[in-house]
Amino acid sequence: MAVSSLPCIQSLRAPFKVSSFLSAGVCGGFSKKKKINAIVFASWRKLEKEVYLQSKVDSLLDGIKWDDKGLAVAIAQNVDTGAILMQGFINRDALATTITSRKATFFSRSRAALWTKGETSKNFINVHDIFVDCDRDSIIYLGKPDGPTCHTGSETCYFTSISDLLKEQEVEQNNLALTTLYSLESTISQRESELAGQNGKPSWTKRLLLDENLLCSKIREEADELCRTLEEKEDSSRTASEMADVIYHAMVLLRLKDVKIENVVEVLRQRFSQSGIEEKQSRVTTQS
């Protein structure tokens, strides 16, 4: 496919604004001739950039090892949580479309047509970057979904666990493929609805959820213990353990405030995509 317009390519990570060149034409302080020259120059620069980018994209698409049907595998992954949202196939057009639109686009093998995830549901997957594997036949769309990805309404398409299917008892087959932090988050939520643990007593998590004073004193204590592993030059394994304590107790507080760990990670991403750590520095400077 000829990719006719590529203004967004460089903005996958750092926004590249062709319009900033063109806007020079409407600024004051230029003679008419200078204005025309500026517009011609800007248009020429824009064209030059587009031709350059076009050749880069063509070369990139040529470099993918398309299979005998002209396809490669594409995996959409949530940039904040790491959750694998869905997997589909792409052809050359689908990848080119994703590069330009930054909406995850696939090739439907059954319909033999391109389709952009979200074109019906509006739950697009906004692609922040694309990664190619070492064999150049598999790619990751790393991005942020606007809503649940699966057509069933589930957050991701992977909600059936084989270990559940192999259990002797029938179990509810709605068990998202969660990585550790998100699995812990889910466990903390479950504890909230439990009256008591197996031994008849409430679980430690439940006790923390019921007692804000206990919870806050634990968070302050664990943060202090984490610091002391540095101040008192304790083993690194102790640091890992104390950091785990900080995260776990703070996640119980998040549950009480109905904040998802995904929201927190999103804050971190937004901070450092706005030259984040420096943004933090400026906030601290203002505060102090």
Next chain:
Amino acid sequence: MAVSSLPCIQSLRAPFKVSSFLSAGVCGGFSKKKKINAIVFASWRKLEKEVYLQSKVDSLLDGIKWDDKGLAVAIAQNVDTGAILMQGFINRDALATTITSRKATFFSRSRAALWTKGETSKNFINVHDIFVDCDRDSIIYLGKPDGPTCHTGSETCYFTSISDLLKEQEVEQNNLALTTLYSLESTISQRESELAGQNGKPSWTKRLLLDENLLCSKIREEADELCRTLEEKEDSSRTASEMADVIYHAMVLLRLKDVKIENVVEVLRQRFSQSGIEEKQSRVTTQS
């Protein structure tokens, strides 16, 4: 494929020990006849379980939508970090083998043969659970790698970013597909080697790395501010922001102690796979 032995299937999540039945035969307090009966009973129970599990696995394998070449897609994901390690294809035998061996196994299309990741390098991917997608033609091997997954020595096979490839300047093409927390971890590491920021001053991260007192006072302060969002009933958005501060500052401390966030998440997983939160409860009870 006939799967001849399935002792590990149920232990994907909760260890299922057939041996615990057999060991009854060597315990004291039984007469010889009772011992023989116990052994026969245990063997019968084992056989019954294996036949039952075999039928479950067969039914599960029948339920996968294998393509016209008898294949489906398999994605290996790190259970702690969420990193997509590699992607391959599986046939019926490859999936059955992974279920029994719990080592991620694929079908090599080029060699038309099964291969277990790590059979040469010893960097196996230890599969904790397997998830099937809504269409039943794509699966996730969720597990823990013994070492770098890629044959190049890279942690994962996805280390080429398309936004890097499309930049005007040539860039080093070794940019792992990192989700937000791990990208932040990488940024903190980079700051350590920087002398000064763009404005000639050291970045905030660099200042924290150079001043342990400042870092520890910030960690304690941020933990306190997080608690106050609960105690003083502040907005949830404030909680997310304070939690982000706690995580960021604590991650700077991790850098100084050479602890990876993956190590911390692994501690959390090990805790709650050992009936984790209750394990924590018992530790707290012992401490207090």
